[in-house]
Amino acid sequence: MAEKHFLEQTKYTKEFIIPYLKEHISLLKNMNVLEIGCAEAGLLSVFDELKCKTTGIELSPHRAQFAREKNQNSKIIEGDITSEEIVPLINDKFDLIIMREVIEHLHNKENALLNIDKLLNKDGYLFITFPPQYSPFAGHQQIGRTKLSKIPYLHLLPVNVLNLLTKKMNEREDFVDEIKLNYSTGMAINRFEKLITPFNYKIIQKDLYLFRPIYSQRYGLPIVKIPGIPLIKEAISFGYEILFIKSY
Incomplete structure (x- = not known):
């Protein structure tokens, strides 16, 4: 890589x-x-x-x-x-x-x-x-492994909503923490x-x-x-x- x-x-x-x-x-x-x-x-x-x-x-x-x-x-x-x-x-x-x-x-x-x-x-x-x-992908959500990685403005959603989505989509465990960190900084x-x-x-x-x-x-x-x-x-x-x- x-x-x-x-x-x-x-x-x-x-x-x-x-x-x-x-x-x-x-x-x-x-x-x-x-x-x-x-x-x-x-x-x-x-x-x-x-x-x-x-x-x-x-x-x-x-x-x-x-x-x-x-x-x-x-x-x-x-x-x-x-x-x-x-x-x-x-x-x-x-x-x-x-x-x-x-x-x-x-x-x-x-x-x-x-x-x-x-x-x-x-x-x-x-x-x-x-x-x-x-901007649409400022959370760097492209790090995800599911369709969530292609959704713009995902980092602007509340954490509880993101947690529900990641669980439903079987997304990587650190996905929410990562995109929220990227957004916060x-x-x-x-x-x-x-x-x-x-x-x-x-x-x-x-x-x-x-x-x-x-x-x-x-x-x-x-x-x-x-x-x-x-x-x-x-x-x-x-x-x-x-x-x-x-x-x-």
């Missing part, structure tokens, strides 16, 4: 992330790149091919170990971006920081953003993506924009997706963007992606 994830990350980075970044960043080669929540580090392997210096932070010990084995040129750190020790542990500054599908799982999002700012060079780039908290778009505003980063590109680019790779769906209409964007957007530059 780890190898499958690594290959998916590599393919997605080559087919979408690199072309996307090249539209907005004049030179990707030889950059100092940090990925937060690097998992198996397929993304970092692609940046290594571009002669970039690469570093990854990963909370899971076994994923961090796999990443080290697959990326011997990368510095892989087992750690938590929200911790006070992470900045001195990394002991570096970066031209590009990428955090994809991570911030919605963090309990202390404020600390994470403060640490990221300390790690980002002046004129450095920050690329963040996440599924909005009130989730990130709403408006909240994110309030948290990031004090840093005075300049927005280079911001996109809201009905069908995110990763869905094109996984399910063969077309990439569909939607306008940022207040309230509606929180409920129907499957993905929020934003690229900043630190211009101070």
Whole structure:
């Protein structure tokens, strides 16, 4: 499974992330790149091919170990971006920081953003993506093994209703706890924009997706963007992606 994830990350980075970044960043080669929540580090392997210096932070010990084995040129750190020790542990500054599908799982999002700012060079780039908290599958119910995994907005139902459904459908025992945890730590778009505003980063590109680019790779769906209409964007957007530059 780890190898499958690594290959998916590599393919997605080559087919979408690199072309996307090249539209907005004049030179990707030889950059100092940090990925937060690097998992198996397929993304970092692609940046290594571009002669970039690469570093990854990963909370899971076994994923961090796999990443080290697959990326011997990368510095892989087992750690938590929200911790006070992470900045001195990394002991570096970066031209590009990428955090994809991570911030919605963090309990202390404020600390994470403060640490990221300390790690980002002046004129450095920050690329963040996440599924909005009130979006159809923000509970990550796709972890389920039954038809419940395909029902949108399931995470918004009361716990007692979810418990009845999971029992009736013979769903995995931890299903309700998992999707409710994902919902409770989730990130709403408006909240994110309030948290990031004090840093005075300049927005280079911001996109809201009905069908995110990763869905094109996984399910063969077309990439569909939607306008940022207040309230509606929180409920129907499957993905929020934003690229900043630190211009101070």
